[in-house]
Amino acid sequence: MPVPATSPFAALSRRRFLALTGGVALGATVLSACGSGGGAGGDQIDFWGAFASKDIENYFAQHFIDGYNDSAGADALPLKMTVKQIDTLDRLTQTAVASGSGPDIVTTTGPAQTLSYVSNGNLRPLDEYVEKFGWQDSFLPWALDVGRVDGKLYSLPSNFETMAVYFNPRTLEDNGWTAPTTLAEFEALCADAKGKGLTPVGAGNAEWKPASEWHVTWVWNAFAGPEALYQALTGKLRWTDPVFVDSIALLKGWFDKGWFGGSTDRYFTNKFTTIYEDLASGGTALFFNGGWTFTEIGAYFGEAAGNDAPWDWAPLPTLRDGVPAGVYPLSVGMAASVNKDCAQPADAAAVLDFLLARPQSQFASLAATGLPPSPVKVTEQDFPADTDPRVKRQYLQLSQAQHIGYTTWTFWPPKSDTYIYEELEKVLVGQVSPAEYCAGLDKLFQEELKAGSLPPIPAPQGA
Structure with missing residues (x-):
């Protein structure tokens, strides 16, 4: 499945690729609240979800959709989910948002795609909700930096891996x-x-x-x-x-x-x-x-x-x-934002908080479905007892890591990322030298840097 550099799927991880093609029974959940609910001043927040298996769909509906509605309170808009096709949802969301309607919550494939929405003026800053929901304490130190563009917070990472x-x-x-x-x-x-x-x-x-x-x-x-x-x-x-x-x-x-x-x-x-x-x-x-x-x-x-x-x-x-x-x-494979046209941004932010900021629900989902969690601060007590100890060990070490590095599909701009894997093949067969390969990358990267196409880059120290 070669993906064009201009495609929003250009930075997909193998996990997301397999989900889109039905290669494994894991969920790649794409979350979008429909503008006909909160965004249009309706009496509910409609939610689009896409899943690679029925089991994961059922788990998400029970623990996240029903869970939110049970805990949100009488004054909150109820959350309703409509299941869409996983291979078309992202494109449908882009089209709807570009037209000034569509989802209240815009979920992307990561920082690079989020940047394109920000550049087009499609997203609402989330800074006013950081203190309200205590996100500075809930998320790992680098997590909010990944979502900041020009000093404003536009997205929350909705999963992370290494x-x-x-x-x-x-x-x-x-x-x-x-x-x-x-x-x-x-x-x-x-x-x-x-x-x-x-x-x-x-x-x-x-x-x-x-x-x-x-x-x-x-x-x-x-x-x-x-x-x-x-x-x-x-x-x-x-x-x-x-x-x-x-x-x-x-x-x-x-x-x-x-x-x-x-x-x-x-x-x-x-x-x-x-x-x-x-x-x-x-x-x-x-x-x-x-x-x-x-x-x-x-x-x-x-x-x-x-x-x-x-x-x-x-x-x-x-x-x-x-x-x-x-x-x-x-590796940040997905991020969630609020549409600038959202009529009820406080409700949308409350949904983000429930879906992404609770460590016990995040790691219960990891244990039950294999879906990677959001980058929340975690202790050993937040993992369910039946979590595979090897999985637990990796996420504990990742959340406590003193040295965070960078995956190419998360932090390189789209054209440079495509160059990295396409042109490496020429290096491996001897058609291009390592020096020529790096020079070609540098030329393309400098063009994207000048154009402002770089996603947010968190500092390398500290998690």
């Missing part, structure tokens, strides 16, 4: 390896695995071409580091800087050695099912992927797959001196 390295602990133990924490450990493991006939790193983009940007993302965060990325994303450092060129050269060298996907040729034909199967069977050592892995990996490990293979994850290795350990690249 990238990590996934593996079969038995495979590592049998070969005397541990999850790598440094460049030397990573390269030693890859060399040993290759020598033993294993695939060091599971990788492929046959089903989803933007998968290539996952590798650029984690290598830039682990080698260049969050501070250098922040400087470049805010226009203070060029993408031609050696730290970025060297990162791509390092990645290219690993591909040349056959460490990723078995070979460069196989990378372009490898499918995710094969990667997970090889990870479970011990044929693949490591898999660098996003938090959406949690909704996919269970089908290949343990009782569901008819085997006894275990799985686990670890933070990304640190690939260069000076880059802090424990960098967590931040």
Whole structure:
């Protein structure tokens, strides 16, 4: 499903892509309150929801729609949900908002798309509700910064994830390896695995071409580091800087050695099912992927797959001196805003608060459906008892992380993001050098920077 750079879906994560195409039974919930309710001065707030499974639709209706109505009070407008098609809702919302009608609550695929709504004057600032609802205390410190444009708050992130390295602990133990924490450990493991006939790193983009940007993302965060990325994303450092060129050269060298996907040729034909199967069977050592892995990996490990293979994850290795350990690249897949034409903005803000600012309901939904939570502050007590401990550990560590990094699909402007994964293929096959690749990105990025197309960039320190 190649997505045009001009499409609002250009920055979709693999999780959202699979939801749109029916590839997995997970919910990609797109939330929009219809202007015929609160927006037009009616007696209810109509809500559009789109789901990839009936189970998730039922869960959302019971715990969020009914939950809001049961708790909002007699003076609040009731919330009503109408279910729409997941593959058309975003386009319908854009069209309606552009015409001056449509949803009271505008949900986008993240900061970059939110920026386009702000630039068109479609959204209402939310600053007056921050103190009223205590959002500065409910959300992680960077979360409100992600939604600010020119100093005003226009959106709240409605989910967040990170990238990590996934593996079969038995495979590592049998070969005397541990999850790598440094460049030397990573390269030693890859060399040993290759020598033993294993695939060091599971990788492929046959089903989803933007998968290539996952590798650029984690290598830039682990080698260049969050501070250098922040400087470049805010226009203070060029993408031609050696730290970025060297990162791509390092990645290219690993591909040349056959460490990723078995070979460069196989990378372009490898499918995710094969990667997970090889990870479970011990044929693949490591898999660098996003938090959406949690909704996919269970089908290949343990009782569901008819085997006894275990799985686990670890933070990304640190690939260069000076880059802090424990960098967590931040992925924000969706954000929620209020339409400027909303007639009842206080009611819409109350809906946002109920849907996004309550940690116990967010992490109960994660445990029950696999939907990523909003970036609220969380303690161990906020997780349901039946939460997978590996999932709990990742979200606890992510919420407490001291070093937040940047995923390309969240924080790069749309044309630059598309360039990153499309042009990387030319690097991998030797048609373009790492230096030429970074120079091409820099030229395009500077154009988007000048045009004001950059989404909000939170500072790299602190979560």
